[in-house]
Amino acid sequence: MQYIRFKLTQEQMANWSVGTLLVSDEPALPAECNPPPRRNGSREASGGMRFWCCLALACPALIAAVPSAELCRQCHAPEYEAHVRSAHFTAMKPARQSSFAQGLNGLTLRESADGYEFLYKLTAEGIAITAIRGTRRGEGLIEWVIGAGLQGQTPLVRTPQGLRESRVSYYPKLERYGVTFGHPAGVSSSPEAALGIAETKGEAQQCIGCHSSGVTEDLEPAVPGVQCWRCHDGALEHANGGDKLPFNPGKLSADGQVLFCAECHRLKAPRANDPGNVRFQPMRLIQSRCYKNSKALACTTCHVAHHDARHNDLDFYNGKCRGCHAAATIHADARGQGNCIGCHMPSVQLHPALRFTDHYIRIARSKSP
Numbered sequence: 001m002q003y004i005r006f007k008l009t010q011e012q013m014a015n016w017s018v019g020t021l022l023v024s025d026e027p028a029l030p031a032e033c034n035p036p037p038r039r040n041g042s043r044e045a046s047g048g049m050r051f052w053c054c055l056a057l058a059c060p061a062l063i064a065a066v067p068s069a070e071l072c073r074q075c076h077a078p079e080y081e082a083h084v085r086s087a088h089f090t091a092m093k094p095a096r097q098s099s100f101a102q103g104l105n106g107l108t109l110r111e112s113a114d115g116y117e118f119l120y121k122l123t124a125e126g127i128a129i130t131a132i133r134g135t136r137r138g139e140g141l142i143e144w145v146i147g148a149g150l151q152g153q154t155p156l157v158r159t160p161q162g163l164r165e166s167r168v169s170y171y172p173k174l175e176r177y178g179v180t181f182g183h184p185a186g187v188s189s190s191p192e193a194a195l196g197i198a199e200t201k202g203e204a205q206q207c208i209g210c211h212s213s214g215v216t217e218d219l220e221p222a223v224p225g226v227q228c229w230r231c232h233d234g235a236l237e238h239a240n241g242g243d244k245l246p247f248n249p250g251k252l253s254a255d256g257q258v259l260f261c262a263e264c265h266r267l268k269a270p271r272a273n274d275p276g277n278v279r280f281q282p283m284r285l286i287q288s289r290c291y292k293n294s295k296a297l298a299c300t301t302c303h304v305a306h307h308d309a310r311h312n313d314l315d316f317y318n319g320k321c322r323g324c325h326a327a328a329t330i331h332a333d334a335r336g337q338g339n340c341i342g343c344h345m346p347s348v349q350l351h352p353a354l355r356f357t358d359h360y361i362r363i364a365r366s367k368s369p
Helices: 010-015 060-065 077-083 191-195 201-210 235-239 254-265 275-279 281-285 289-294 314-324 340-344
Strands: 092-094 108-110 117-122 127-133 136-146 154-159 162-166 168-171 176-179 196-198 212-214 347-351 354-357
Touching (some): 127 154, 127 191, 136 191
Antiparallel strands (some): 108 117, 127 136
């Protein structure tokens, strides 16, 4: 079986667009799965590629037949142990193994007081979903779920009409199910719309590489999560006795490394001055004077390869700032918190369950883009 890795060009990335970005001040999502207020229309109005949820459909049972990161463990145990605990490694999961599936069997959710009801049932193939409103009914099967579960998980629903991004997601921080971020508010127009937003094969092909590692030319089967060879091209051949060393993105220049990570983490935003652009770390980082002037600031300057970000370790990241800025140039923190990140890379709440660190390093003001 031949596996391919999707390498996205800057032109392809520039043509991606995300859907409606919802900004809500509400502390939590309603218990009956009502969506937060919609900000500027529906995702269909964006006129381009939806970024955060697409994949190839494949039977999860086939995963056992494809290579795994275990091949690299014998020689690279520390890297392996760190990586398998990371969000990259679990970026996509079989439905029954996901947080979305926990406690879901027999649960009924509703999109609004008089909207569609969602009924779920665990099956051998995944999770069967039924959307019902009066006499109208739509059915589908969830085999895969996108997202590591740190902020949210969104299923892909296979229906007779094709693949759909589920209208319902799970938000672990709230321990609640809710309408998927970016989906329109209100009552769905049809059973199909209630099941989710339709995905084309082209859309699936564009973003599958960001949530999985191996896929045939026909988009099946998928290898879930970011495996070693997704970033280290040639790793499989090397692990099977090949003489050539695999590609190491850590040896790229600072610019090259940022471009490499931007294949998935995004280099260009679909709309200027949109609050949701904070999610695109490379695009935000390259605007920073630190990046432009140093010529050496790369993703791994602050992030340890194979590990998740250290969200609650201020000392670690403050140390990274001091590693480039001489002590004499660092001003006193008037707040007395000793926290460089809090002022210069603030955290932004886009949704009651979704928070992102802004990678545009600057003097951040309350209304600055």
